Amino acid sequence: MSTPVTAPPTIINFTVDGRQLSAPPGTLLIDACKRSGIEIPAFCYYEGYSLQAACRMCLVEVEKMPKLQTACTLPVMEGMIVRSETEQIAKARKGTLEFLLTNHPLDCPVCDKGGECELQDMVFRYGAGESRFTEMKNHAPERQWSPVVFYDPARCILCYRCVRACNEGMGVGALGVTNRGVLSEIAPNKEDHLDCDECGACIDICPVGALTSNIYRYKTRPWEMQHVATVCTHCSNGCKTTLGVRNDEIIRGNNRDRGGINGEFLCVKGRYGFDFTASEERLTTPMIRIDGKLEAVSWSKALGFVAEKFKSVQADGGKFGVIADTRLTNEELFYLQKFTRAGLKTSNLDHAASGDLITLLDALSGQTDALATTDDLYKTKAALVIGSDLSQQHPLLAFQLRAGVRHNKTRIYTVTPGPVREAKYSATSVTVPLGEEYDALAKLTDRLKAEKELVILFGDSIKGQRVRDLVAWAATLGIPVKYVCLVDDSNSRGALDMGCLPNLLPGFQVDPHPGLSQAGMLAAEDLDVLWIVGANPLRHAPLASRKAFVVAHTMFLDETAARADVLFPSASAYEKSGTLTNVTGQVQRLKAAIKTMGAKADLEIIGLIAKEMGLAPTLGPWTHDIVFKEIHSGVHGYNVPLPVLLTGGAALTSPVNGPVKVNVLVDEIRSAGDTLFTSGSLGRHSKLLTSVPEFPGALYQR
Amino acid sequence: MSLTFTPETEKILQDIWSRYPEGRKRSAVIPMLMYAQDQLGVVTSELVAEVAKRCEVSPLQVEEVVGYYSMLNKKRMGKHHVQVCTNIACLLMGGEALWHHATKRLGIGHKEVTADGLISLEEVECAGACSWAPCVVDGYEYHHHVTIEKLDQLIDSIQKVH
Amino acid sequence: MFNEPHPDEVRIISKRFGLPNSASIDTYLAHEGYVALMKAIEMSPEQIIDELKLSNLRGRGGAGFPTGLKWSFIPRDNPKPKYVVVNADESEPGTCKDRLLIQNDPHQLIEGCIIAARTIGCKKGYIYIRGEYRYLIDIMDKALAEAYAHGYLGKNIKGSGLDFDLYTHTGAGAYECGEESALLESLEGKRGVPRIRPPFPAVSGLYASPTVLNNVETFCTVPAVLRMGGQAYADIGTPKNGGTRMLCVSGHVNRPGVYEVPLGFPMQKMIYETCGGILNGKKLKGVIPGGSSSPVLKADECDFPMDYDNYARMKTMAGSGGMMVMDEDTDIVKVALRTMRFYAHESCGWCIPCREGTSWLRKILTRMDEGTGRRADIDLIHELAKNMLGRTFCPLGDAAAMPTIGFIEKFREEFEARLRETTMLATTPDQLISIN
Numbered sequence A: 001m002s003t004p005v006t007a008p009p010t011i012i013n014f015t016v017d018g019r020q021l022s023a024p025p026g027t028l029l030i031d032a033c034k035r036s037g038i039e040i041p042a043f044c045y046y047e048g049y050s051l052q053a054a055c056r057m058c059l060v061e062v063e064k065m066p067k068l069q070t071a072c073t074l075p076v077m078e079g080m081i082v083r084s085e086t087e088q089i090a091k092a093r094k095g096t097l098e099f100l101l102t103n104h105p106l107d108c109p110v111c112d113k114g115g116e117c118e119l120q121d122m123v124f125r126y127g128a129g130e131s132r133f134t135e136m137k138n139h140a141p142e143r144q145w146s147p148v149v150f151y152d153p154a155r156c157i158l159c160y161r162c163v164r165a166c167n168e169g170m171g172v173g174a175l176g177v178t179n180r181g182v183l184s185e186i187a188p189n190k191e192d193h194l195d196c197d198e199c200g201a202c203i204d205i206c207p208v209g210a211l212t213s214n215i216y217r218y219k220t221r222p223w224e225m226q227h228v229a230t231v232c233t234h235c236s237n238g239c240k241t242t243l244g245v246r247n248d249e250i251i252r253g254n255n256r257d258r259g260g261i262n263g264e265f266l267c268v269k270g271r272y273g274f275d276f277t278a279s280e281e282r283l284t285t286p287m288i289r290i291d292g293k294l295e296a297v298s299w300s301k302a303l304g305f306v307a308e309k310f311k312s313v314q315a316d317g318g319k320f321g322v323i324a325d326t327r328l329t330n331e332e333l334f335y336l337q338k339f340t341r342a343g344l345k346t347s348n349l350d351h352a353a354s355g356d357l358i359t360l361l362d363a364l365s366g367q368t369d370a371l372a373t374t375d376d377l378y379k380t381k382a383a384l385v386i387g388s389d390l391s392q393q394h395p396l397l398a399f400q401l402r403a404g405v406r407h408n409k410t411r412i413y414t415v416t417p418g419p420v421r422e423a424k425y426s427a428t429s430v431t432v433p434l435g436e437e438y439d440a441l442a443k444l445t446d447r448l449k450a451e452k453e454l455v456i457l458f459g460d461s462i463k464g465q466r467v468r469d470l471v472a473w474a475a476t477l478g479i480p481v482k483y484v485c486l487v488d489d490s491n492s493r494g495a496l497d498m499g500c501l502p503n504l505l506p507g508f509q510v511d512p513h514p515g516l517s518q519a520g521m522l523a524a525e526d527l528d529v530l531w532i533v534g535a536n537p538l539r540h541a542p543l544a545s546r547k548a549f550v551v552a553h554t555m556f557l558d559e560t561a562a563r564a565d566v567l568f569p570s571a572s573a574y575e576k577s578g579t580l581t582n583v584t585g586q587v588q589r590l591k592a593a594i595k596t597m598g599a600k601a602d603l604e605i606i607g608l609i610a611k612e613m614g615l616a617p618t619l620g621p622w623t624h625d626i627v628f629k630e631i632h633s634g635v636h637g638y639n640v641p642l643p644v645l646l647t648g649g650a651a652l653t654s655p656v657n658g659p660v661k662v663n664v665l666v667d668e669i670r671s672a673g674d675t676l677f678t679s680g681s682l683g684r685h686s687k688l689l690t691s692v693p694e695f696p697g698a699l700y701q702r
Numbered sequence B: 001m002s003l004t005f006t007p008e009t010e011k012i013l014q015d016i017w018s019r020y021p022e023g024r025k026r027s028a029v030i031p032m033l034m035y036a037q038d039q040l041g042v043v044t045s046e047l048v049a050e051v052a053k054r055c056e057v058s059p060l061q062v063e064e065v066v067g068y069y070s071m072l073n074k075k076r077m078g079k080h081h082v083q084v085c086t087n088i089a090c091l092l093m094g095g096e097a098l099w100h101h102a103t104k105r106l107g108i109g110h111k112e113v114t115a116d117g118l119i120s121l122e123e124v125e126c127a128g129a130c131s132w133a134p135c136v137v138d139g140y141e142y143h144h145h146v147t148i149e150k151l152d153q154l155i156d157s158i159q160k161v162h
Numbered sequence C: 001m002f003n004e005p006h007p008d009e010v011r012i013i014s015k016r017f018g019l020p021n022s023a024s025i026d027t028y029l030a031h032e033g034y035v036a037l038m039k040a041i042e043m044s045p046e047q048i049i050d051e052l053k054l055s056n057l058r059g060r061g062g063a064g065f066p067t068g069l070k071w072s073f074i075p076r077d078n079p080k081p082k083y084v085v086v087n088a089d090e091s092e093p094g095t096c097k098d099r100l101l102i103q104n105d106p107h108q109l110i111e112g113c114i115i116a117a118r119t120i121g122c123k124k125g126y127i128y129i130r131g132e133y134r135y136l137i138d139i140m141d142k143a144l145a146e147a148y149a150h151g152y153l154g155k156n157i158k159g160s161g162l163d164f165d166l167y168t169h170t171g172a173g174a175y176e177c178g179e180e181s182a183l184l185e186s187l188e189g190k191r192g193v194p195r196i197r198p199p200f201p202a203v204s205g206l207y208a209s210p211t212v213l214n215n216v217e218t219f220c221t222v223p224a225v226l227r228m229g230g231q232a233y234a235d236i237g238t239p240k241n242g243g244t245r246m247l248c249v250s251g252h253v254n255r256p257g258v259y260e261v262p263l264g265f266p267m268q269k270m271i272y273e274t275c276g277g278i279l280n281g282k283k284l285k286g287v288i289p290g291g292s293s294s295p296v297l298k299a300d301e302c303d304f305p306m307d308y309d310n311y312a313r314m315k316t317m318a319g320s321g322g323m324m325v326m327d328e329d330t331d332i333v334k335v336a337l338r339t340m341r342f343y344a345h346e347s348c349g350w351c352i353p354c355r356e357g358t359s360w361l362r363k364i365l366t367r368m369d370e371g372t373g374r375r376a377d378i379d380l381i382h383e384l385a386k387n388m389l390g391r392t393f394c395p396l397g398d399a400a401a402m403p404t405i406g407f408i409e410k411f412r413e414e415f416e417a418r419l420r421e422t423t424m425l426a427t428t429p430d431q432l433i434s435i436n
């Protein structure tokens, strides 16, 4: 994210420590220095959040100014001559650190922040390791504010980063400051506890160990962990997360390097919801139903059994159905659709659709660049949210809009069936009965016409003909409009792009021999095989075919597993590699962080079944990088720059740019309406997510 | 549980509210707390919630204010809150002796209340009576040129009335 | 009310103090009340500002900024509403003049505010009065009601087309809320934490709108300036230091009180003649000349004409006009400690050097006072105060550091005398090092 300043085109020239520098007008000296490799120490300054000038660490000398100046509040000025490393400055920094350490406990050996503490680093660099303070330190006991958050006021240096992260970043405002003077403390919003998103942003932004998480507390030291950068699997937004791993256990998640599309944003699921991987309820071995009971068997037995069954059903001309999970990797989805179409010779293939992207693409036919990215949400002058509780369902998208409101004065319009957080800072919010969102748009027409540009985000109440109507209506506004079709899961987009659909091949190419949809398969009484790769469709609908042989890949013994004849324990997204495509079409790399005993990646399971069936020569190898190469060269829109992906970036895909003449099964499009604290069975098996009280009531939860 | 004020207090609160422009009602937070505290004797959580509601801010934003200002008390003070100034001008004129005398006589310390809830004591910062030091303030009532005898009389008179 | 007029005084803004019912509008009107306002209505804003500039009136709240210049900074073309704010937070130890001005002559303040409103084109004003001064708020509210009833406030003031509403606003106990930007935060219903400046209140003050903010005494002087003419007012003082000041004399003098004297009035004369000399015939030890934030003067430094320039020459400040006189028996260590206790209690806590510095200094000075000080503590106090100076977010940090430095530099021997024989051998601050 860039500085909160939009710069006119001219440039300001100034000197720092004898070096000629330049920066756009309005740039703060501290940022200008940083960009030129001149480090100015700071506790309270934090790029992107409001200015405090409280820590006084960033003092510099500016010629013609009588006192030391705070580089964090001083915009660069033409001809300004700055010195950042003088004896006077060194003395000031050391003096301030000495002040800070008077009441800060020196319990670094037992502090979670040890090794990653900005105060430790600062003292190391600027001195004051020894103190002339011989008085009693002020004492205040540590408190637990929520299942996640602990606060130790003695360690707090009052940089107010947490307060701003919560208030400005999250739009929650659950943290404040109470008392005054040396007794000042950070305070939670509900007397002695927090009522909030539990996102942990406050903890990660804390430069010292004042805020710590119950999840990570006293578990390990930072240098004892491996840090694996991957993508969160809980929703469709695709936040980058860095998992701290020790002995095949995920100990924490954060994004402190601020890389990726999310900067340092993560919600509670992204930061703490990884513990489902260690659930005792995970399936660790394949199982076969024998005499009505599931029994553990070896991998080879289960694979052989399934392959034999598939072959014999195929030989008998039987009917297959394949349902793909929307959290599989692109490689898995691609390979699975190839398996289904080229191996099983059917297009009875589907996934749980949660948004009508297909109609949108068709309606936009010929319009280039009409799909918005996460970055567009930050930069746009105006955004219209239709039928989604964005902060609950799409936390990163909501975060981007909030950042836009702060930095770029984005105007937000909402049309929702109840109060949403966006309404707090929106220009206009309209409340309508659930499902009638579209009809309320006319009320906004005039106001939106006055905007310069618009990003429209719409949920599952806009589908089929309504999408066409929406696009037609937006065209009448006379301004450039971009869209985000909101979908649920970490790879809902991939499932569409990879052709895990009964009527579309990869890259939105029409399938000349369409098959059955998910509902069609579940309703077909003559279905012989139902192969469910990771999803849990039987939670919501019964399976009509009594005779169907059901194979399920799963992590937990869920409703689908209860009907299955064979179960394969599958690996979670944190246990495998591959790529995912987020809600805005940005593809990123997953990196395996841990191995879990017994479980295999779905790609491997699918590949092994193919091998047992003798299909390997037809389908090709099932290693993810080889499959990705195939996607890269073969699937429309996936010809993305590889270096971006390989360095952990997000590469924008561009789905078909033209009509998609296919019959969209509108009735089957339905969002699960997940909240900040739910994400299907993963959420149900996260002790942490089930332990935190939800805030506030979710509008769309089903 | 909703909070009701006496008609007099309610009138003051309404009047305060009307002083600030639309959208700026947060300005009323501190005056409302002060005048409501006068009636209630203390800032309760209910008061915080009520002021938050009236001024369109979060209860936390009101709590932040309560924690900051020294005249807003979350602990109930005495019916008579007796404040002794010991700042420089009063110190020079014997303010400290007054303070010690008061604590000894009442057996309570800074921001403490007598068992009967009648009197509380506070050692305060400069009350703005330097030229007539030392001074003692009972509630909002100033007493100047206070001596130990005068302080005793003041305490006696408080105790006699009740 | 509190002290009889003294012949040394030049009573300009306190001239009505002794009148019966001096706070009432009738008394005010009978004694040149609202005359200046009627004049101001006829004048252009530029003319009013020119008179103020000519008068050499400087802010009486502490910083001494030229008032005419300050008012001229209000941007005319800014479409936002503009505000007048009165700083009646009077909390600087040693200061008790604004209290008298409001108690005895509230309409003078109101008139000053209306003139300010007329000058900058403002429709609303607030008088921020410290919470402890509740009885003054009541007096002020009554005066405001009278002014409304007489058509000096509200719509179309005296047929001039001018609309102006003025309200009182109570503080709730916080010295820092006297600092102008913290006051504005407080007036907006927030914690009294100062703002980053620039922008200054003239550009972005109350509700982020252009705001004229002055001390009570400053506003009270404005009607007099317009009535007398800027030049006549300036002539009362010394060059560049116009008019009179309310000096609040306290401590060990025979006649403490608030006296209105011309700028440049000799301090020696003030102490020994106007105030009748030192109590009980004692000798003078020193004077804290302009409120607790101003560095102390030793007895032999107390002979100079009290105007802004000469205070500066003496390396101290005119400040808020709070003169605290100390006799030879005064315990300077105690005074230094009490001063630091004040600042530690009043530090808003926002910035590190002030929050931690005042607290640490309070702890060391407490030890000193209790007799467990160490020789090295004396230099340590001096150095820590210097480590705060000029590095804090607002001037409160400086206000805590400056007098402390002064006490040590001028009365070092008193600190040394307080050292008991202790086993601590450290003689320099560096020898005090502990790994804490």
Ligand SMILES: Cc1cc2nc3c(=O)[nH]c(=O)nc-3n(C[C@H](O)[C@H](O)[C@H](O)COP(=O)(O)O)c2cc1C
Pocket (backbone or CB within 6 Å): C058, C059, C060, C061, C062, C063, C064, C065, C087, C088, C089, C090, C091, C092, C175, C176, C177, C178, C179, C180, C181, C213, C214, C215, C216, C218, C219, C394, C395, C396, C399
């Ligand atoms: C810590 C601190 C406390 C202050 N307290 C007061 C005060 O109580 N009254 C006041 O008028 N000015 C006070 N000031 C000065 C104000 O910031 C401001 O300069 C003044 O009100 C401007 O008015 P003037 O120009 O009329 O002096 C204080 C300043 C500081 C730094």
Ligand code: SF4
Pocket (backbone or CB within 6 Å): C176, C194, C346, C347, C348, C349, C350, C351, C352, C354, C355, C392, C393, C394, C395, C396, C397, C398
């Ligand atoms: S110097 Fe800093 S801590 Fe002290 S009052 Fe000013 S802002 Fe607050």
Ligand code: FES
Pocket (backbone or CB within 6 Å): A041, A042, A043, A044, A045, A052, A053, A054, A055, A056, A057, A058, A059, A070, A071, A072, A073
């Ligand atoms: S970074 Fe500038 S004061 Fe903290």
